[in-house]
Amino acid sequence: MANHEETPEEKPETATTEPREKATFGMPLIKGLANTLSHILRNEPNTIHYPAEKRTPFPGYRGEHRLKRDELGREKCVACFLCSTACPAHCIEIVAEEAPWGDREKRPRLFNIDMMRCIYCGMCEEACPCDAIELTPVYNIPSRSRGEKIYNKEKLLSL
Amino acid sequence: MSDTSNELISWNLNGEVVQNESGMTIMEAAKAHGIEIPCFCYHPGLSIAGNCRICMVESNRSPKPIISCSERIAEGLEIQTDSEKAVDARDSVMEFQLINHPLDCPVCDKAGECVLQDHSYEHGPDRSRFVEDKNIRHTKELGPTIDIWGNRCIVCTRCVRFCDEISGTSELCVVERGDRSVVDVFPGIPIDNAMAGNTVDICPVGALISTDFKYEARVWNMDRTTSVCGGCSRGCNVEVEALDGFVKRLMPRENLDVNDWWMCDHGRYGWRHLYADSRQVTAQTTEGSVLPAEASKALQQTLESSSSTGFLVDPFMTCEELHLVKQLADSMTGSRVAGWLPADGTEESFPGGFTISAAKYPNRKGVEEIFGADVFGSAASTLLNDIASGSVDTVVAFVGGHGFDGAGAEWNAALSSAKNRVVFTTQQGAWSEGAHLVLPATAPLEKEGVWINEDNRAQRVRSCRSLTDQNFPSELVILQEVQAHMELRSRSLSAAGVFRELSESSSAFEGHSHSSLGDHGTPLSQKPAAVGSEGGES
Numbered sequence: 001m002a003n004h005e006e007t008p009e010e011k012p013e014t015a016t017t018e019p020r021e022k023a024t025f026g027m028p029l030i031k032g033l034a035n036t037l038s039h040i041l042r043n044e045p046n047t048i049h050y051p052a053e054k055r056t057p058f059p060g061y062r063g064e065h066r067l068k069r070d071e072l073g074r075e076k077c078v079a080c081f082l083c084s085t086a087c088p089a090h091c092i093e094i095v096a097e098e099a100p101w102g103d104r105e106k107r108p109r110l111f112n113i114d115m116m117r118c119i120y121c122g123m124c125e126e127a128c129p130c131d132a133i134e135l136t137p138v139y140n141i142p143s144r145s146r147g148e149k150i151y152n153k154e155k156l157l158s159l
Numbered sequence: 160m161s162d163t164s165n166e167l168i169s170w171n172l173n174g175e176v177v178q179n180e181s182g183m184t185i186m187e188a189a190k191a192h193g194i195e196i197p198c199f200c201y202h203p204g205l206s207i208a209g210n211c212r213i214c215m216v217e218s219n220r221s222p223k224p225i226i227s228c229s230e231r232i233a234e235g236l237e238i239q240t241d242s243e244k245a246v247d248a249r250d251s252v253m254e255f256q257l258i259n260h261p262l263d264c265p266v267c268d269k270a271g272e273c274v275l276q277d278h279s280y281e282h283g284p285d286r287s288r289f290v291e292d293k294n295i296r297h298t299k300e301l302g303p304t305i306d307i308w309g310n311r312c313i314v315c316t317r318c319v320r321f322c323d324e325i326s327g328t329s330e331l332c333v334v335e336r337g338d339r340s341v342v343d344v345f346p347g348i349p350i351d352n353a354m355a356g357n358t359v360d361i362c363p364v365g366a367l368i369s370t371d372f373k374y375e376a377r378v379w380n381m382d383r384t385t386s387v388c389g390g391c392s393r394g395c396n397v398e399v400e401a402l403d404g405f406v407k408r409l410m411p412r413e414n415l416d417v418n419d420w421w422m423c424d425h426g427r428y429g430w431r432h433l434y435a436d437s438r439q440v441t442a443q444t445t446e447g448s449v450l451p452a453e454a455s456k457a458l459q460q461t462l463e464s465s466s467s468t469g470f471l472v473d474p475f476m477t478c479e480e481l482h483l484v485k486q487l488a489d490s491m492t493g494s495r496v497a498g499w500l501p502a503d504g505t506e507e508s509f510p511g512g513f514t515i516s517a518a519k520y521p522n523r524k525g526v527e528e529i530f531g532a533d534v535f536g537s538a539a540s541t542l543l544n545d546i547a548s549g550s551v552d553t554v555v556a557f558v559g560g561h562g563f564d565g566a567g568a569e570w571n572a573a574l575s576s577a578k579n580r581v582v583f584t585t586q587q588g589a590w591s592e593g594a595h596l597v598l599p600a601t602a603p604l605e606k607e608g609v610w611i612n613e614d615n616r617a618q619r620v621r622s623c624r625s626l627t628d629q630n631f632p633s634e635l636v637i638l639q640e641v642q643a644h645m646e647l648r649s650r651s652l653s654a655a656g657v658f659r660e661l662s663e664s665s666s667a668f669e670g671h672s673h674s675s676l677g678d679h680g681t682p683l684s685q686k687p688a689a690v691g692s693e694g695g696e697s
């Protein structure tokens with residue numbers, strides 16, 4: 001409190017009137033143009049001619065989701081809800097049902113991901129105990145309607 | 160349950176001298192001092208088995224750790240609950256428990272409320288040293304409502320003791336020996352008693368699973384409402400668990416004055432009427448449907464154009480709704496009030512002291528308290544006669560509850576023959592067909608207010624909001640709006656506010672309030688102490 005009261009008095013009068021470092025435009029401008037020129041001369045543009053040319057995502061890139069299948073072609077997901085519990089965007093909707101197979105109890109009857117709400121954080125992938133959900137490197141996922149952005153189980157399994 | 164006497168005993172808990180009543184077990188006495196010792200097989204409502212050994216503590220009277228759920232406190236006893244020896248003993252027990260456990264928490268319906276998970280979090284090793292194959296035990300149906308996942312069973316015998324001591328039906332037993340032990344039923348004798356659902360609740364792991372709730376929801380996603388079951392006049396305290404506004408299951412809530420730790424299966428599985436296709440969800444007149452906002456106006460017009468009105472209340476209405484009806488009836492000349500009762504069922508008593516009441520009306524006492532003891536007797540026969548003779552112009556009938564047969568054959572017939580009728584109903588039926596005005600009623604579990612059970616205990620009921628608030632205003636709101644239109648009321652109140660009015664105007668309710676009733680209710684005759692003074696029971 002005491003310090004706070006002293007500050008206005010201590011503030012030197014000269015603080016605002018002191019000469020600023022002189023701004024010079026000459027050298028930075030020349031440096032910048034030199035940089036541009038060097039790129040022109042090297043003739044290696046960083047811009048990719050998308051969509052004619054596709055970019056290869058670096059490893060670990062988090063794009064569109066998919067649900068994986070096991071060796072017998074059945075979905076690996078056991079409808080445990082851990083991905084939807086972990087999801088910070090609350091965009092995974094699951095309804096469980098009894099699995100028709102002897103080796104597991106549950107499977108998802110409904111598995112919807114709202115790709116418009118997804119923030120592609122990868123928490124679902126990390127939470128999954130069955131390695132059933134995965135974020136693929138696919139980044140070009142446009143659609144013509146909002147409805148298409150709700151990926152259902154069939155769509156997620158087909159990716 | 161231990162038998163205690165009033166004699167106080169001094170003993171030493173974690174280096175502190177404490178006092179408890181003689182006869183208490185170490186676990187109960189420690190709990191009284193705020194120290195929770197883990198347990199699997201111990202349950203306050205059952206006999207002590209002492210078979211899981213997770214409750215071990217260090218004692219000065221024994222070279223080895225002792226189990227605190229069965230050992231009693233004694234003068235000079237020194238107990239360490241968190242010494243290295245005690246914790247080490249519990250860690251080892253936990254490691255043994257997990258040897259054959261499948262650890263299928265992700266697909267186990269108990270996950271999230273599992274005692275094994277909780278203790279594993281505290282005491283379990285983070286990896287297993289067990290390299291051998293796990294035992295496989297049976298997964299099968301034990302009865303019409305219960306399945307067992309034998310692999311998950313930790314053989315605590317809680318369920319077995321429940322069936323022996325509380326329901327007295329003894330269907331369950333432990334078969335096989337050693338690490339192959341598992342709970343089973345005798346061939347041809349499934350577990351099928353009216354209290355069976357409780358075994359699922361007390362199973363500390365996900366071994367016993369209710370087929371009704373299986374795969375329906377993960378427990379951490381559900382919203383819980385503390386309420387009271389409307390299945391019979393007992394008024395068991397329950398927790399209503401709902402997912403996205405849809406009830407998924409009912410669980411009993413401990414109340415040693417009413418239902419101990421239990422509830423019956425009729426109540427437990429008796430909530431599907433909430434979602435029946437015949438549920439009345441909109442207001443209708445003979446001309447068409449009425450918007451929710453116009454319902455109270457329509458009711459007011461009907462009431463004001465009627466020269467003599469009979470109100471027919473039901474024993475499912477809360478004291479607050481009844482109070483509002485009484486205010487309306489009192490303000491109208493030529494009005495009378497009677498009540499109808501649903502048919503009695505059969506009483507079922509169990510050796511553990513639990514009784515399912517034959518009377519299937521949760522608030523009969525409340526109706527009688529507010530309208531007088533003859534409301535279901537002479538007042539009812541008078542109203543029946545008046546309807547038959549045509550001397551009643553309009554009948555306003557409340558046909559709530561969970562049944563599908565309205566107010567019973569006699570009243571249904573009388574209602575259909577009334578000149579004019581307004582029916583608040585939960586289900587559609589002959590009694591509401593062709594009525595002048597039909598309004599949706601809140602069912603038990605959807606009401607906000609107070610019910611008085613057969614022992615004259617006033618208990619708070621809370622709405623799980625499955626229909627009310629989502630689709631249509633409740634009776635509590637509509638009745639107050641009608642009163643406002645009739646200039647009987649200047650502003651609408653919450654259920655607690657209406658109850659305050661009731662307690663101010665009625666000597667029976669005097670002194671009680673929603674907050675003084677608390678979560679466990681209070682006998683109506685036991686007036687709470689004034690706020691701020693000592694000895695008030697909450």
Ligand code: SF4
Nearest residue numbers: 087118119121122124
């Ligand atoms: S990537 Fe993140 S936001 Fe998207 S579904 Fe998975 S957890 Fe939810």
Ligand code: SF4
Nearest residue numbers: 077078080081083128
């Ligand atoms: S976490 Fe994996 S197994 Fe569980 S519901 Fe999600 S995708 Fe299915």
Ligand code: SF4
Nearest residue numbers: 264267270273364365
């Ligand atoms: S019983 Fe408990 S620990 Fe075992 S699988 Fe079920 S939730 Fe997990």
Ligand code: SF4
Nearest residue numbers: 312313315316318362
């Ligand atoms: S089924 Fe559950 S309550 Fe019964 S012995 Fe096994 S673990 Fe205990």
Ligand code: FES
Nearest residue numbers: 198211212214228
């Ligand atoms: S709780 Fe004490 S032995 Fe099980």
